[in-house]
Amino acid sequence: MSTTRSAEATSASARSPRRSPSRRSGVRGREAAAGWLFISPMIVILGLFLVVPVLMAAWVSVSDWTGRGSPLSSTVGFVGGENYSRLLADGGLATQDFGTAVRNNAWYVFLVVPLQTALSLFLAVMVNRKVLRGRGAFRTAFYFPSVTSSVAITVLFLFLFSASGAVNKGLSYLSITGPNWFADARGVVHVLLGALGVQSGPAALTGNGFLGITWWSWISGPSVAMSVFIIMAVFTTSGTFMLLFIAALQQISGDVEEAALMDGTSAWQRFWYVTVPMLRPTLFTVITLGLIGCWQVFDQIYTGTQGGPAKTTLTPAYLSYQSSFEQQQWGRGAAIAFVLFAIIVVLTIIQRLILRERDTVPRRKRFIHPIRTGESGAVPGAGAQR
């Protein structure tokens, strides 16, 4: 999805030299030609391998292409939004599958993105401390899962979390009987509710639904099997994002910290009101990349569970692959990809709105608050600072 961004960026870069000869003539005109020459490999490569396939996929998503011959041949017909309506409005198996996949992936994103961001920030702050001995070793250790192939890690996790695997062995020493992780389709929220005695949802939730599955299923939480993938994603990606945070932390000069120290701030205040705001651009990058990566989760599912148990690890990306290659529903597969694209774009925009830099500091943030207590007003010490 970010591929489109890069494509736009390139075409933007392609435009800028073209404008210049109109303003400057003569010798400068030849620079434009040189500019085109230099960026032409990029344009050709991106055009051939990104723009054209994306456009073709867009066409397939509104066509009845059956997978034989070129999708552009005359025998392929235009079916309008049929593939999309099958997917989103029809209520049949296609809608149910898509709803299930979105449900699973939404929980995955909802848990992975905050956890990996918090953990990577925590690790970055920890290994950035000058007093820490052997920082290099820690950095390498934390970064290591990121450079390992995700297939290898998935296979490792399949072993670790098998019914009689190391994790359950470890739990058994604590007298806990671990679940059969990768075969357990129960939703975590449902399990917790079940422990509180709620076995089935109220009629308002079980009777109505969205995308072919009931609201009660929507709130089921990630299945136990999906939870393993969540743990795995946090484990593998936090190292990468730690690296981004370390780079950003090293950009913050020591005098800022010292100035805050002189103002009599506590360590927590320095972190929360000085460091974190200065990391905002990096935070934006990390969350955006996290969102995109999480919505596109595919390889772990493909090598690990193939969507099972009971479809609770099905994700839109895997469903798209499955619909196209296994079930010959190419239009539906392409439509899933575009709906997924829309989901990612919308979420990124929302996140951008939330995290955008404001020119003026909002009033309630002008003073040092112990925590964001909102409109309580009775913040101790606020008057004294005024």
Next chain:
Amino acid sequence: MRRTARSTTLTALIAGGALALTACGGGSSFDDDEPAGTAEPGTGDGTGASLTLLIGSSGDAETDAVNAAVAAWSEQSGIAASVNVASDLNQELAQGFAAASPPDVFYASTDQLAGWVANGSLHPYASELASADDFYPSLQENFTVDGEFYCAPKDFSTLALVINEDAWTEAGLTEADVPTDWDSLRSAAEALTTGDQVGLAFGPEYQRVGTFMAQAGGGLVSEDGTEAIADSPENIEALTFVQSMLTDGIAAFPSDIDTGWGGEAFGSGRAAMTIEGNWITGALRNDFPDVSYLVAPLPAGPAGQGTLQFTNCWGIAADSSNQEAAIDLVEFLTATEQQAEFAEAFGVMPSVESAGDDFRSTFPEQAAFLDSAEFAVGMPTVQGASDVIADFNGQIEGLRTADVEAMLQSVQTNMQAVLDSAG
């Protein structure tokens, strides 16, 4: 001016950086899969003189056997042919069909058949074969769409009851106790269930549980293939019986007892009986050589005996430039002697009746599998049926506590929708 140049470089850098990030951060790996089918360039298309085969192999034994057979045919016919082994057969075939350069001959499964027939990828040739009538009728039916017999069944397998002999005698059971109906199956499973051993284990999928539905006289699609019959009382009876065995603890799914599939549950001794096909014999020989077992046909249900059969066929591409040679090759590969050789090499059951006697004498212990062909039913082949079955399988995993009627009702709705749209 310098500014422009710099900002251009910067934009280019950002673009490049974004591209690099896409490559690592996205996690989409579609383009990472190197298709094995294209590993050998220069064979197949263009000349029309040589053939390419794409197979999904179960292992070296199968690959070697197919290679040897194809080489023998090449020598006999003078036409070069190369065998490629796919790691993801459906994906590689899909690429071939889309590019209009598919392999000439390939393994085709029953659940893909309808889709490929619908888009015209398959060349219907099977009725032209001299030995067309020799294939088991139920197999012919599996590969017949709208009265056209599309492709020659490669081999097939049926499900039967595999019994651990040691556990059997230990439980005080004799040969007379080999289950013949549901009651005797239940009592045998009860007798065989001990502390760390469950009586019967089978995978949580229609491909196993469906045998009980067949024995009860049910199924998923009516005989004429126009109506879904998933919510019939026969199916409810069958699933209720399976559910009662699960809740009584005398039957279990492999994942409940720390194993990956029925064969592993059986071989490791966690289950005394399992419902599997004849591939289990090879798996047991390799992984659990000490287990002694006997194979019996599945017990009869209220509507008599029933089991499921699975099969693949030798598909020939409509886009193949040398169909005549391809048909000749398939004729060679499905001939009685060649099938007997395949059976010996990697344990499949021949798809022609004339090779049956040979199979029975070579593998007397597997006779029950072949005998089951008489009453075996195939998987529904209508396009989209595999989705419905996949969804059903997801629900079967929760069968122990499920509401059987509601479960079958949802399958009924989905299956009828598929049949209507295939109409």
